[in-house]
Amino acid sequence: MTPKHKLYPAMPYTSYRQMSREDSDAIYAYLMTQKPVTAPSVEADLRFPYNVRFAVRLWDMLFLKDTLPDASTGQSADWTRGRYLAHALGHCAECHTPRGAFGQMQDAKTLQGGDLGRIGAPDITPAALAARGWTGADLQASFATGIAKQGLDSCAGCHGFDGQGKPHVAVAMNGNSTLRQSDPRNLIA
Structure with a gap:
């Protein structure tokens, strides 16, 4: 069924749209096993210009890309898988990349840190992580356990x-x- 109107994208759709069909199906299957939350529906209260659906199409035409930004280079299977995990499923760039005046990610500064209002997302490029004492083993331990010396x-x-x-x-x-x-x-x- 095709929606009557172009739907507003859920954050971070610019990253999630890179997800494989297999992974999106697995996430959907998991979500369908969860008990629904009892909460009243909330009416949309987007203000101008965000309430204009055409603006989403215009933004997409100007800024939405079919390529993933890179902060490092590689071709190995591990590097390719890590790139996919970080950019699509993990959507790291959504917070850790500076944004332009219209909310677009500044791809030339991928993973170099972003302003999140009261807090800042740090630079997580390979060089910046290494400068702060992170190793590949430390990152693996942190992602596996949530704990790292750094x-x-x-x-x-x-x-x-x-x-x-x-x-x-x-x-x-x-x-x-x-x-x-x-x-x-x-x-x-």
Whole structure:
């Protein structure tokens, strides 16, 4: 069935559109196993010019590309798979790449860091990661376990190595109710 109107793309559609059909089918199958959330529907409240569907088509014509940006080079099967995981499924460039005046990714600066308002997404190019002490093994461990020696400083710098906090500086993470909220925005901020 073809939609009556061009649908608004879900963020980060510029990356997700690179996903293989097999992977998108697997994600759909997983989502269909989840219990629906009981919540009222919310009316769309997009303001001008975002409420003009033609603007999405115009943006696509100007900025949507069929190629993935690269921050490194390679041809091996591992490199190609990593590129796909980082750019399509992981959509790393969506936050870690600076944006232009119209919200388009600046491909010439792929993965060189992005401004996310109150926080910044760091430069995660191979050279920048290596300069901060990351190795391939460290990245593999971080993605597999969520823990890496280079990432404890992000939180531990303020909240202490064991999450005990620092008086008059940062609250303790151990037992903190913010960690148990279903909405992660406060924790992330």
